[in-house]
Amino acid sequence: MRAVLVAGAVSLVVALFGTPLYIRWLVRRGYGQFVRDDGPTSHHTKRGTPTMGGAVIILGALLAYGAAHLFTGTPVTASGLLVLLLMAGLGVVGFLDDFLKISRKQSLGLRARSKLAGQGLVGVLFAVLALQFPDEDGLTPASTNISFLRDTALDLAFLGAAVGTVLFVVWALLITSAVSNGVNLTDGLDGLATGATTLVLAAYVLICTFQSNQNCYSLPQFEPRCYEVRDPRDLAVVAAAVMGACFGFLWWNASPAKIFMGDTGSLALGGALAGLAILSRTQLLLVLLGGLFVIITLSVIIQVGSFKMTGKRVFRMAPLQHHFELAGWGEVTIVIRFWIIAGLFVSLGLGVFYAQWVVGA
Template sequence: MKGILVGAALSLLFALLGTPMFIRFLVRRGYGQFIRDDGPTSHHTKRGTPTMGGAVILGSVLLAYASAHLFTLTMPSASGLLVLFLMSGLGVVGFLDDFIKITRQRSLGLRSSQKLAGQGLVGVLFAILALQFPNDMNRTPAVPFISFLRDTHVNLAFAGTISGVILFIIWANIMIAGTSNGVNLTDGLDGLATGASTMVFGAYVLISLWTYNQNCQRNPGIKCYEVRDSQDLAIVAAACMGACFGFLWWNASPAKIFMGDTGSLALGGALAGLAICTRTELLVIILAGLFVLEALSVIAQVASFKLTGKRVLRMAPLHHHFELLGWDEITVTIRFWIIAGLFAALGLSIFYAEWVVGSA
């Protein structure tokens, strides 16, 4: 428990104090956001706002995680390191995308194929490694079962070892692409993605703590959880939550800095990694429901236009639609935070209800 508190507190402190220093560095280098011309006209005032702030979030998480283990004199776990690897790898892909946008002064960075290739490479490595490193009880960070509140009976390894690994890699990459791009699409208003991410990571702190206290390795029973490194995953989730809190101080409207793809892809990767390693792969769809809605709005917009020539929204993603309806940006952000909080609460309620019903 001490490691979780230290991880959360230090990541918040690092982000809170480190962000203004990073802002000054970016301003000196002239690294500002380029605003797309087809977006809401109110966003044109944000042109030149420092971006790539996700580097502060990522750095704060890594430093806080390391500090938590130094403070508690414990070794990092395979699960925790793998989630941080996925987060860092996608953060690098996002950084390259942001850097190209800034240096070439355009709203597009990496081409879609390049970005997907980068995400895919990191995702494949994560998925392969997640099935390795068995502990003393032969438990690996991930297993080739599709999970909801815990492992289901859907075994991706039914066709044999190699086929099972390939199917798991595909499944893991679908999740990684979904969460990272979901957060990326949501990151269009000051503080929106940061605040929503804080809530989802907070939910994963509670889930990881619960699975630690009711773990089959510590407390065997009919309803125990098979999650390998629950406590360390709680430290990772707490560090992510704290870093988002600290960054939100500077990212809230009017934003002094944007997280950019560096942050959105990294945070989405962390969510996917936590979902896979805590065996809650399908539950993340509910916990991160706001990100899912934002992604679905883009899919619906594109599909409708290609099939019928008509748009279902004034503009996608969904938050821009409400802006064009006349809502103030801060109003959209706060109401979407409320929606994000309701989704996180719903996911936690379902997770806990399964335990209560199963233990009754």
């Protein structure tokens, strides 16, 4: 538990005090946000605000993870390193996208194909490695089973190990792309994505800590409700490290934002959530925990689908947060209410997770 506390504290301090230094560095180089002219007019005042702030979150999380293991003297694990790899790799893709937007002074960065290719490359690397590195009990960081609250009986390797590996890579790519793009779409108002992600990360600190305490390989005798997760305690450390960095960054990202996380942060945070869900064997539970991201993503799908099929729009503007902006809601009001919705989804997800253990299903 000490490693979890150290990770959260160190990343909080790094992000809280490192972000203003990073802001000054970005300002000196003129790395400011480009705002679309077809977006809400209230956003025009944000033009020039420093962006790519997600780099601070990534750096804070990496430093905190290392500090936690140095302080406690515990070795790093394959699971923890894989989640950090996915987070940092997607962060690099987002950084390239942000940098091109800034250098070109337009809202278009990487081409859609290039961006998807970059996300796909990182996702494939993560998925392939996640099926390697068995521990002394033969347990690998991920399995080919689809998971909800734990691994289900639905095994993607039902046609053989090779086919199972391919199907798992595709499944992991789907999760990674969906979550990273979901967080990216949510990142439209000051502090919205940062605060919502922090709530989901807090849930994973609790979930992975609970899995560690009820792990099949650490209990003195077999417990039918135990969890077969390779490194749950270290996953809790990773979740705490990223959560603490988000807390520190939110101080500067809350309205009126002094810095935006950009795609650097949104893709990285989405990667962290996806990695935690896959390796903690709670893949489908993330749909509940990240319910706000699901709703916002669905608003875009509905808007695009409706316009293509009928020529009419369902919302004034998508993603959903901009619909409420154009309806006259204040930015801070939208953010706080969406945080409440995110908190309710997290509470529901945690309730379902714990209820399953209580009833022993």
